Amino acid sequence: MGRKKAMVLVAVLVAVFLLCFGIAGVAADASDHRYKAGEPVPLYANKVGPFHNPSETYxxxxxxxxSPEHVKEKSEALGEVLNGDRLVDAPYKxxxxxxxxxxxxxxxxxxxEEVAQFRSAVLKDYYFQMYYDDLPIWGFIGKVDREGKTDENEYKYYLYRHIHFDVLYNGDRVIEINAHTDPNALVDVTKDREIEVEFLYSVKWRETSTPxxxxxxxxxQTSSLPHHLEIHWFSIINSCVTVLLLTGFLATILMRVLKNDFVKYAHDEESAEDQEETGWKYIHGDVFRFPKHKSLFAACVGSGTQLFALTIFIFILALVGVFYPYNRGALFTALVVIYALTSGIAGYISTSFYFQLEGTNWVRNLLMTGCLFCGPLFLTFCFLNTVAIIYSATAALPFGTILVILLIWTLVTSPLLVLGGIAGKNSKAEFQxxxxxxxxxxxIPPLPWYRGTIPxxxxxxxxPFSxxxxxxxxxxxxxxxxxxxTIYSILFIxxxxxxxxxxxxxVALTYFQLxxxxxxxxxRSFxxxxxxGLFIYGYCLYYYYARSDMSGFMQTSFFFGYMACVCYGFFLxxxxxxxRAALxxxxxxxxSIKCE
Structure with missing residues (x-):
């Protein structure tokens, strides 16, 4: 049985390492990023959208x-499509x-009607995003003139028609690119009328010593500025103080109480064997009575273990530098692939624990494990993808991408889940x-309200949330x-x-309950x-309405829909x-005591 476990673990580790090297290799068409003078460098236009609504992109x-007669699309990896990227050849050379x-x-x-379309985009602070030799470029498409005007009907809306590109190079490689819009080259799109616009661009190359x-x-660099680093370290210090206070509480209060309990129970055993027991020793014949809905409980533990393994592997990839800035789609690719590869962990843990709880219908338990997290995630995706299709946004996944995800789930996730379940069934482990x-x-005696589940x-x-x-x-x-x-080391701490x-x-609350x-x-411990996870979702409400400028049905749906799935994953x-700690x-x- 140990051999089967080892084989599954080795397969997962090998796949993750292959993923590391595979993701790190995502690159532009010019794979070596070296060019000769006058040679074309790939420039792709990606998407446009309201600046404050990151999910609402077009x-x-x-x-x-x-636009050219035939728009040439760039083939994209799975993660790029999931990220909403839709790269096409840009009109600039x-x-x-x-x-x-x-x-x-x-x-x-x-x-x-096209003028009205541009005016609506300018009003919503639309920005554009491009990639030049895998380097991101941003810029706003226009501006609103509100100076000296209090009535919105008096605002002027202008479209930028001239983009200037500043490009830095070192030898035969592109190092940096910035896009600037000419504030003097404007087109008034305040009124609906037919107008003729001449779109322009200019390029200036400069040498740099940056490797x-x-x-x-x-x-x-913004994440590493002294001010931000100071806040991050303050976060860690705050967390460490919380841990020290909590461990101090456990060491001075809980351990002392336990020591007194052990002494008391030992004295009771010596003085009067027929004396009635009180406290947590009194329920020693019930404390290991298996929980209700044991199949669901085992599925929760199995799914939670899988998500924990997924998080650890993601942190490993982050700490080795796979998720560097604008490595397009790397995180989404890693999430999909590693989740599929770790499904065997969920199957093994859930089924083996289910048999330890003396369960018999392991097939139902395995189905419940497979659907416990994927089910709500799939339903949420169906709704949000429908919303994105209605909005014609890039967040709407093409049929081919959906088919790829279904194939991964069918050919990788499900078989590994079943294999893990079979291994767990044959483990023959007994509950200790x-x-x-x-x-x-x-x-159970009547308890005050503050000892209820919700309080x-x-x-x-x-x-933990604090x-x-x-x-x-x-x-x-x-x-x-x-x-x-980018400061994943601090995040890991x-x-x-x-x-x-x-x-x-x-552990502390479990002791008081017993x-x-x-x-x-x-x-209760679970x-x-x-x-x-519920506190994090509560923070989502605060962040959306107090700390962000997001708005609109689509952005609201995406934010609260996907954050509900993330918080549910944290809950599991x-x-x-x-x-596990309480057990x-x-x-x-x-x-530590004599219970018989």
Whole structure:
């Protein structure tokens, strides 16, 4: 049986390492990034959209820019498509080290409805994004003149018609590119009327000493500025203080109480064997009574373990430098592939634990495990993809991409889940309980309201959330904004602290529950451990309405829809951590006393 486990683990590790090298190799058509003077350098137009709505993006030529008769699309990797990238050949030609002064792209007669389309885009702060030799370029397509005007009807709307490109090179390689719009080359699109627009661009090349290997550094500098680093370290210090306070609480209070309990129970055994037991020892015949809905419980533990393994592998890839700035789609590719590869972990853990709980219908348990996280994620995706299709946004996945994901789920995720389930079924592991369970359960005494499940979840989730909430802002600003997050080492430290605090607070609450002679701790420990996910979703509400400028039905749907899936994943993962910590604790204290 150990051989089968080892084979599964080796397969997962090999696949992850292959993924590391594969993702790192995503590049432009010019794979070596070396060019001769006058040689064309690939320039792709990607997308346009409202600056404050990162999910609401559209194809570049959805706006009536100068476009060729046949738009040539660039073939993209899975992660790029999932990221909403739709790269096409741009109308600008920036040959290597060739300066241009005001070259005409095209002269286009805009119809009144096209003018209205541009005006609406300018009003919503539309930006464009391009990639030149894999380097990102941004710029706004126009501006609104509000100076000296209080009535919106008096605003003037202008479209930029001239883009100037500043390109830096070192030897035969492109190092940096910036796009600037000419504030003097404007077209008034305030009124619906037919106008003729001459779109222009210019290019200026300059030499630099920056080496090619460091050309991406400027995109990660904002995360490394002293001010931001100071806040990140403050976040870690805040988290460490939380951990120290919590561990201090456990060391001075909980361990002392446990020591007194052990002494008391040992004295009771020596003085009067027929004396009635009280406290957590009183329920030793019920504490290891298996939970209700054991199939669902085992599925939750299996799925949570898989998500924990997925998170660890993602951190490994991040720490070795795979997710460097603008490595398009690398994170999404890694999430899809590693989730598929780790499904065997979910199958093995869920089924083996289900059999330890004396379950019999392991096939139903395996189906429940496979659908527990994927099911809600699939339903959310179907709804949001439909919304994106209605909006004609690039977030709408093409049929081919959906087919690829279904094939991955069919050919990789499902078989590995089944193989893991079979391995778990054949593991023949038994549940290790230091106390014998009685035939009939004891009645749980009436408890005050604050010992109920929901108040306990609120107490359990607050401390772990307080340890990470500062770092959450930067993560949200990166995922749902235009900031770049690169300090993965700090994020990993915060993640470890989150796990420690979750485990400790769950153990503490489990002890107080057992001391109150409430032996139904299994589900309670899982719910308390996972309650941080609910706090994170509450922070989503605060971030959306107080810290961001996102708006519109599509952006709101995408934000709260996908964040619900992320927070649900955190709930399963941290719930598993909390339950495992509580299980170790309960086994330890009941092994330390004489229960028979």
């Amino acid at each position: 194809r570049y030529f959805d706006l009536p820019f100068c 920036l040959d290597f080290r060739v300066d241009l002064d005001s070259k005409v792209v095209c002269t286009k007669k805009l119809k009144s 090619f290997e460091n050309r991406m550094d400027k995109y990660s 309980a230091p106390c014998r369970t009685t035939k009939y359960p004891r009645e 306990q979840m609120a107490m359990a989730g607050f401390l 340890a990470i909430y500062i770092e959450l802002y930067y993560i949200f600003a990166s995922v749902w904004g235009h900031r770049i997050y 915060v993640f470890i602290i989150l796990l420690i605090v979750t485990a400790f607070i769950t 001391a109150a002679e409430d032996h139904e701790w299994w589900w 719910l308390c451990g996972g309650s941080t 993962m941290l719930g598993t951590i909390g339950f 170790l604790f309960v086994r330890h204290i009941y092994r």
